[in-house]
Amino acid sequence: MTDASAIRPGIRASLMTPDTRTRRRNAAEARFRLYGRIAIAIGLAALVVLMGSVLANGLGSFRQSFLTLEVHLDEKVLDKSGARDPEAMKKVTTIGYGKIVDAALKATIAAEGIVVEGLTDKDVSDMISKEAAALVRNRVLADPALVGQTVAFKVLANGRIDGYLKGRVTMDSAERDSNVSPRQLELADALVARGILAKSFNAGFITGPDASELRPEAAGMGIAILGSAYMMLVVLFLSLPIGVAASIYLEEFAPKNRFTDLIEVNISNLAAVPSIVFGILGLAIFINFAHLPQSAPVVGGLVLTLMTLPTVIISTRAALRAVPPSIRDAALGIGASKMQAIFHHVLPLAAPGILTGMIIGLAQALGETAPLLLIGMVAFVRDYPGGLFDPATALPVQVYNWTQRADPAFVERASGAIIVLMVFLLAMNMAAIVLRRRFERRW
């Protein structure tokens, strides 16, 4: 050792006063800490901004603008014969009902004494969603006795008017928009002031089917939720037994040899294969080769099963490994066979861990979009699927579908659907955490 003071002369007078080098080192230390804090702040800020943006964009979609109208169901238009025969009444299309609804709004405007400069008939009729006529028609066909009476209906307002109430459409943007005129917005203001046009909870958004590009106000995600639910059933019923069986074999029975190694390497590699490759697999094998129907939940479920299987196997194996060998030894010691030891003792003890892994796998499958795009789940579906082989869509795919449409009202819908998706995921992850907390045993 050389004498330190010879290298750095006049080093320090006292330990109480830090010299320049110490100060530099301390500053470096403080800087490093700051970097770490900034990194964490960035991560947390990203989470907050992400959630905030989704909530800010999407919460509006749960409330929708409705017009409350007294509709006079004119017998002359709706049932010329007067026999109230539903078969004959079906001949009147939604166009006929549309005129009645338009007339009801016009009558309301006149009765309330609202005057808007230059308001045309088309402006008035465009205040109402095209979906309103279908609503009235279904109600009348279900109850023909209504014809001839004046009935109060709560009908959807047009998407642009809804946008105006939510601040998406303004007087300035209406000037430039061919689909909505400032006169309509003035009318909307007057109707809001009189309580005829108001926002209220929109159950149709959650349970209703998707609607065409031109009527965002009527679009719902009922079919998508149902399709996702069907797929989750397929995933649950396939990947739980297959995953548990494979894990039991690999963890408890498999001899250590080349073959077992091959399976293990395979599973860990499959876990890292991009999800879209599973979509290609589904398209090539299930649809082109096995001729299963496109857009069917069964195909989506199969693809998602193959995708989540590695996750399920990895977590199930961890759960089985966590059961101490003494349990197995005790069972074998009192004469159980190996299979009995596993089914009667190891599996029940590992069950909470297995279920936790399964729920996490399901949550992963529920949010997956890319493979489903390739197997045709993007199709426009209006009918509720009755089974696994009927066309349906899935919740995340519906979100993607809406973002590809031109009307900005669909962005609000997409964000709203994401909120629903996240609520499902949150519930599943909570269930997993609760399971782990309540039943996890440490030996």
Added chain:
Amino acid sequence: MTVSVLLFIILAIGAAGYALGVRRARAAAGGDTRKLHSLTGYHGQSVLLFSAVPALVLLGLWLVLQPLYLDHRAGAMIAVADIPEGGSLDLVLADVRRVAEGLDLLVASGGMTEDDLAATGAADSDLKARLGGVGVALAGEVGEGVFEAARDYRHATHGLSLAMAAATIAAALAGLVFALRRIGTDYRARNVSEGFVLLLFIASSLVAVLTTVGIVASLLIESIHFFRLYPARDFLFSLTWNPQFRGGSDLGIWPLLWGTLYVSFVALLFAVPVGLLSAIYLSEYASRRLRALAKPAIEVLAGIPTIVYGLFALVTVGPFLRDWFAQPLGLGSGSSSVMTAGLVMGIMLIPFVSSLSDDIINAVPQSLRDGSYGLGATQSETVRQVILPAALPGIVGAVLLAASRAIGETMIVVMGAGAAAKLDLNPFEAMTTITVKIVSQLTGDTEFASPETLVAFALGMALFVFTLGLNIVALYVVRKYREQYE
């Protein structure tokens, strides 16, 4: 008879087999079950397994092989002349299937009787209209060969479906009888059924291997189809991507590969420092409370579906970058760009990098830290000069895993990066990636005969090989590193 009914019958036979097995075992022991080698439940279980499992396997195989056989049979009936100019046998076979399905619907709806069907030919002028009436729309006229093949196809389908029902039920019953006859006091039912279950376990663990085989086979076969139609040299070395649906496309992979790598690079540039530094801070500096709060919060980011990130890119990040950076700097005017997709993907990768690095940093032995502190190093000096070098191989592995994630990510780039394939350096320009093009070439109504569609499989192959290679290297590095301190 539909498949679900058949499935139900087989399971019912199995359940009946269980009950019969239990009864027969009890009868064989003369009521004293102690005389049996195995508990009665195991006798029942062995009957259940022998009756249901082989029948189910047969059903599955039949369902896979029947369409293959039918296609082969219909293909043999189609003359070369029936294949239209520019079409392929696959397309004609699809027509055959649709006509056969339409005929089925026609007969079912009473629009045509079986006798009518035998008498009509393709020359029947209103055939197309009648098929259209039951919801089967055909593009062109139905040729004589196609019609004959369709009629035969329909006939064979009916015959085979009946045969399938008969064969599977027979298999279930045969298994039932076989297993029942073996029951006796000396029959080792437990050993037999446990052996059977073990076999099922092995079969389940092979599903993973089969999936890999399926992926590789489907990618390879369709890629070979593609390279027959389009020269491999152009695909691998051409610098333009310009698919034309009338033929004469340029399908070079380079613009897509460049977009993929550029977006991934931006993502890693963001995610690696943030993820690594937050992992270091959380494991070396943070108080217990901060750690308990911040670690799960960051990991929540990992559980968010990619579609949410995609929407975030489309609605929030894209317009923000365009209005605050790209337009003021004069670099671009669109909201989809490499920067948008890269940043959002970077956010997605933060928890990935941070939790992997956290594990790796925690695996560095405490003795190294203690030695460093003992020599008078500060905490940050210890981290930078002792822990990071010791953890470096593991961190490299983590970064490689993150890179493979970034390359295979789809929804964020579909919604954030744009669709224009170009070789450009400007990060505020829209570019496209391999995954985006796989989605765009394979969604919508596609026919599997054109190179423009088949190229998606070649792209998938490239993606698969790329990510697999990265993963293998990364796992090797991480494993090697773990062994070092164990």
